[in-house]
Amino acid sequence: MKRMTRTTMALILLALVIFESCKQQKVIALPQERPNILLLFLDDMDPDFGCYGNTLTTTPNIDQLAKEGVLFTRAYATAPVCSPSHTSILTGCYSTSIGASNHRSSYIDKLPEGYTILTELMSRANYFTVNFKSNGDRMFNKIYGASAKTDLNFDRGEPENNGESGKEVFDYLQIIDPMNIATYFKGGEWDKKGAGQPFFAYANIETAKKHGFEPGRIWAKERGIAVDSTRVEIPQHYADTDEVRHVLASSLDAVSHADFEVGKFLNALEKSGYAKNTLVILLSDHGATLQRHKQCLWQSGIHVPLILRWPGHIEDSWTNTELASIIDIAPTILSAAKIPVPQTMEGLNLLGDALETRNYVFATRDGMNNFFDASRTVITKDYQYIHHFFPELPFRSNPYAKRTLTFESMLELYKGDKLDTLQALYFEPEKVPYELYDLKKDGEETKNIAFNPEYQEEVKKMQEILFEWQKRTGDSILDARKLLNVPTVPINTQVDDLLKLNSK
Structure with missing residues (x-):
């Protein structure tokens, strides 16, 4: 039996490496x-x-x-x-x-x-x-x-x-x-x-x-x-x-x-x-x-x-x-x-294989049907952090949320003070400034641990990640309070009106 040349052996080893890499990624490398x-x-x-x-x-x-x-x-x-x-x-x-x-x-x-x-x-x-x-x-x-x-x-x-x-x-x-x-x-x-x-x-x-x-x-x-x-x-x-x-x-x-x-x-x-x-x-x-x-x-x-x-x-x-x-x-x-x-x-x-090196993803909530708001979230494999830049604006701050998304029976229970804290959260007149959830322990996000002393380091870490991402990607949020010259932004504030003020 003839011995393999160094070139042949190298090609075989390369093929094995490619095969193992594809195996790990579950992607089959077939030229088509x-x-x-x-x-x-x-x-x-x-x-x-x-x-x-x-x-x-x-x-x-x-x-x-x-x-x-x-x-x-x-x-x-x-x-x-x-x-x-x-x-x-x-x-x-x-x-x-x-x-x-x-x-x-x-x-x-x-x-x-x-x-x-x-x-x-x-x-x-x-x-x-x-x-x-x-x-x-x-x-x-x-x-x-x-x-x-x-x-x-x-x-x-x-x-x-x-x-x-x-x-x-x-x-x-x-x-x-x-x-x-x-x-x-x-x-x-x-x-x-x-x-x-x-x-x-x-x-x-x-x-x-x-x-x-x-x-x-x-x-x-x-x-x-x-x-x-x-x-x-x-x-x-x-x-x-x-x-x-x-x-x-x-x-x-x-x-x-x-x-x-x-x-x-x-x-x-x-x-x-x-x-x-x-x-x-x-x-x-x-x-x-x-x-x-x-x-x-x-x-x-x-x-x-x-x-x-x-x-x-x-x-x-x-x-x-x-x-x-x-x-x-x-x-x-x-x-x-x-x-x-x-x-x-x-x-x-x-x-x-790039996903394996990803440590977090982001999502944003801004104007809804032209009604102003601004919140950001960062998600890691273990936690989700949500930052509300205008907590004075409620979750139901636009007509679509009030008309299409709201359960009327729950709204009535809220008015009668018959909902628990978690159920009432969506109807409250204000949001908390920020939220943190342990996704491994609380996948349904029922307990906001952002103000728990044990998680302050995690809150700080997530805030740094979020603010650095905003700076790096040019995520600029309108300073609605300054533009309107008010301490708190009114619920019915329109995005277009703020943009006009910002352009002056």
């Missing part, structure tokens, strides 16, 4: 043509799927997706409301870094110099970029198929899809019939895709938002899978009322309904023949349309589902427990597509 990308974006969605441990919802399609790829258990939104998070996903940046963190108020005309939107980079690399929109009226789009919502905080232009969309940043808009999945990846604008041209497709699915709760309830009852409201486990921060049980059960039925809509896209992808070379990414922008979830920086507001599947590149059925953020979506897509990642992008490649 550039992949297609399908981004399934679920608006207002907690990780309430079977694969995340929820036993009441019926989510076979999303559960199967997780079995065929990687499920992230510590993924976070960058904001607890739509437009800043949408902006982060398509720019790979915190919205504060580009000066576009306020929701439904002033929008920046364009991205700062050096920053680029994901769709533009994909289009330049000859990707067929396409957004999906269901046929029918606006509410039909919001419940079935996809709504084509982009909701960016920059370069919005005239709404082209619905009242929540900005400038159409995709090259094509595919009109689909949710009752016929043959229309998803064939016909219409799709036929303009070149032979062999890879695609970047985006489906914004709003099925499980508040407007989908009651339709979801009806849909689930028709199929015999409706959640029994008596079996719903009531979180400690909610009072156990008939309204709370009904809304929570309906919200879970809407999750099951959303899974059904996700299944249509996955089935259509399979039937089209694209599935084998498509990286599928499923995630949400923030928590459910519920009190203490949407618009709030607690775990319930920013902990989101995140699942990736890429046949031949990602091993089946594994779990990633590292800290992940939705700012990682754009760099991950670009890396998979072999497109250089701009240095201005702050996210990491989810399929690399």
Whole structure:
């Protein structure tokens, strides 16, 4: 038997090193043509799927997706409301870094110099970029198929899809019939895709938002899978009322309904023949349309589902427990597509090993529907710290929170002084200046330990991390008290009014 040359031995050792590295990362290094990308974006969605441990919802399609790829258990939104998070996903940046963190108020005309939107980079690399929109009226789009919502905080232009969309940043808009999945990846604008041209497709699915709760309830009852409201486990921060049980059960039925809509896209992808070379990414922008979830920086507001599947590149059925953020979506897509990642992008490649070195992620709460506020949070593997820069402003400081998110039965109990301290927190006229939670001991964040003498070093450490990040990324918060010349900021203060004062 011939002895191996030094070159041969070196090549074998190199191959073993690469194999072991890929094994640890659960990513299979196989050279293939550039992949297609399908981004399934679920608006207002907690990780309430079977694969995340929820036993009441019926989510076979999303559960199967997780079995065929990687499920992230510590993924976070960058904001607890739509437009800043949408902006982060398509720019790979915190919205504060580009000066576009306020929701439904002033929008920046364009991205700062050096920053680029994901769709533009994909289009330049000859990707067929396409957004999906269901046929029918606006509410039909919001419940079935996809709504084509982009909701960016920059370069919005005239709404082209619905009242929540900005400038159409995709090259094509595919009109689909949710009752016929043959229309998803064939016909219409799709036929303009070149032979062999890879695609970047985006489906914004709003099925499980508040407007989908009651339709979801009806849909689930028709199929015999409706959640029994008596079996719903009531979180400690909610009072156990008939309204709370009904809304929570309906919200879970809407999750099951959303899974059904996700299944249509996955089935259509399979039937089209694209599935084998498509990286599928499923995630949400923030928590459910519920009190203490949407618009709030607690775990319930920013902990989101995140699942990736890429046949031949990602091993089946594994779990990633590292800290992940939705700012990682754009760099991950670009890396998979072999497109250089701009240095201005702050996210990491989810399929690399960089997550293992990440020690914290951030999220921000600013203006909500043009009503001013400013809070920040930093999350590590053990703790979450929340800093409220204007504690005089309550959590329910905007009409949307009062109208859409509030449980009326709990509000009445609050007025009658019948809620415990944790349950009453959301209704109080002021916030505490800051909060700290031990995520390993108190995952539901029921006890704020920020003022416990034993945790003062941790509070100081988290504050230093947060303030250094703000300074490094240019996160500038309007000094509303100084601009208004008041000791405390009034509840109805408008972001746009402060910006005008600041510009003088």
